[in-house]
Amino acid sequence: MDYISTRGEAPALPFRDALLTGLARDGGLYVPREWPQFSRDEIRAMASLSYVELAITVLWPFVEGEIERKPFEAIVREAYGTFAHEAICPLVQTGHNRFVLELFHGPTLAFKDVAMQLLARLMDHVLIERDERATIVGATSGDTGGAAIDGFGGQDRTDIFILFPHGRVSPVQQRQMTTSPHANVHALAIEGNFDDCQSLVKSMFNHHRFRDNVRLSGVNSINWARIMAQIVYYFSSALSLGAPDRPVSFTVPTGNFGDIFAGYCAKRMGLPIERLVIATNANDILARTLETGSYTMESVVATTSPSMDIQISSNFERLLFEAGGQNAAAVRRSMEQLQQSRSFKLEESLLGKIREGFAADRADEDAVAAEIRRTREQCNYLLDPHSAAAHAVARRYGEAGTPMVVLATAHPAKFPDAVIRASGVTPALPPHLSDLMSREEHYEVLSPELEMVEDHIKKQSRAGM
Numbered sequence: 001m002d003y004i005s006t007r008g009e010a011p012a013l014p015f016r017d018a019l020l021t022g023l024a025r026d027g028g029l030y031v032p033r034e035w036p037q038f039s040r041d042e043i044r045a046m047a048s049l050s051y052v053e054l055a056i057t058v059l060w061p062f063v064e065g066e067i068e069r070k071p072f073e074a075i076v077r078e079a080y081g082t083f084a085h086e087a088i089c090p091l092v093q094t095g096h097n098r099f100v101l102e103l104f105h106g107p108t109l110a111f112k113d114v115a116m117q118l119l120a121r122l123m124d125h126v127l128i129e130r131d132e133r134a135t136i137v138g139a140t141s142g143d144t145g146g147a148a149i150d151g152f153g154g155q156d157r158t159d160i161f162i163l164f165p166h167g168r169v170s171p172v173q174q175r176q177m178t179t180s181p182h183a184n185v186h187a188l189a190i191e192g193n194f195d196d197c198q199s200l201v202k203s204m205f206n207h208h209r210f211r212d213n214v215r216l217s218g219v220n221s222i223n224w225a226r227i228m229a230q231i232v233y234y235f236s237s238a239l240s241l242g243a244p245d246r247p248v249s250f251t252v253p254t255g256n257f258g259d260i261f262a263g264y265c266a267k268r269m270g271l272p273i274e275r276l277v278i279a280t281n282a283n284d285i286l287a288r289t290l291e292t293g294s295y296t297m298e299s300v301v302a303t304t305s306p307s308m309d310i311q312i313s314s315n316f317e318r319l320l321f322e323a324g325g326q327n328a329a330a331v332r333r334s335m336e337q338l339q340q341s342r343s344f345k346l347e348e349s350l351l352g353k354i355r356e357g358f359a360a361d362r363a364d365e366d367a368v369a370a371e372i373r374r375t376r377e378q379c380n381y382l383l384d385p386h387s388a389a390a391h392a393v394a395r396r397y398g399e400a401g402t403p404m405v406v407l408a409t410a411h412p413a414k415f416p417d418a419v420i421r422a423s424g425v426t427p428a429l430p431p432h433l434s435d436l437m438s439r440e441e442h443y444e445v446l447s448p449e450l451e452m453v454e455d456h457i458k459k460q461s462r463a464g465m
Ligand SMILES: Cc1ncc(COP(=O)(O)O)c(C=O)c1O
Pocket: 110, 111, 142, 143, 144, 221, 253, 254, 255, 256, 257, 258, 259, 260, 307, 308, 386, 387, 409, 410
């Protein structure tokens, strides 16, 4: 299996190189050249597997020939050994035909752990094998940062720098990034929003001298391995609900489009998914795009679901590439237009193809608060604001027909203020984080200037040549 760039001008890479590379050198994102296929019989046979066994089975075709089977199995086992729930990603019923897929039982209480615990171990394995070091730079609107710091903190071969928007993440999210005891962890508060942080990271990848100098690696969902790991829970939840003999739909709280793109990958691999519903908060660029066919940026508004406060939804590029028949030239044109005029138009045929598999809708701040309250009252179930946005959107599809799985991407205790305001209930942090708010913080505040941020990283990184 090799991996190709959505912009078609970077070399195709085998898995280990795609893993360490992050963003392709032409600014594109790596995707597998072909999708591994599972037949209905093969999927049916997966129903008896544990989550770890399922992850090994589903992910093996992506890494085969690049990582040996035994170490791969050990890495997967160890990664999911950090989870607090035996099922890793359990399903909870909240309606006649509606289910919540809890993705927040990892160490930092967000779905990012599912991929990051695996990614950190895979990267360490490859760096040791090659006797190399890496400088990891990531942008976060709150959850990726904490998950990456937990995964990579204390690793000998990496230094990790996380850029987060100063004052725009929840206090719990901030402390998960700023209280790490490990010397290889650097939390950088950027005076800007998440899109500014993400643009800085992409600019560093596109600055090839800097990139090569510090041996830059990325752990945002621009890294294919992040998406890859998330495919597994689409299989696990669909299998629990009768796949492949019964199709399933998913509603996904969406920002950077990584999580829902993993659902699209599962479908391409043979999992019968009827519909993938994109749920946005008030920052509804993706809902508008599906409605109008025009991807047009507006300014970001701060919401109670800060991790979805995004206008540049990176992984949408992967969908444009795949749904457009791997047309890299068309992707390049759209991305150039986006950079020049903050907008691009989707061809009618491409829009039609996307609408065949996806739907989209938004939940504004009132709808999110109402959904937290209603789900608590009706089902005695407490949603965080991100998951509530998706649950509110999923309700609009009714409860007849195909089962709807709503992805619950964060634990409510990560966003206590919004949850208390909406429901009157105070969600408690689990014991391993109970003293989080009194731990000492370490972080630097930087303005969103590329040169300044690069200088800071160069001085602190141990991977420089
Ligand atoms: C809690 C939570 N929900 C939803 C999202 C959106 O996921 P994605 O960016 O993969 O679309 C994020 C951020 O990525 C998040 O942290």
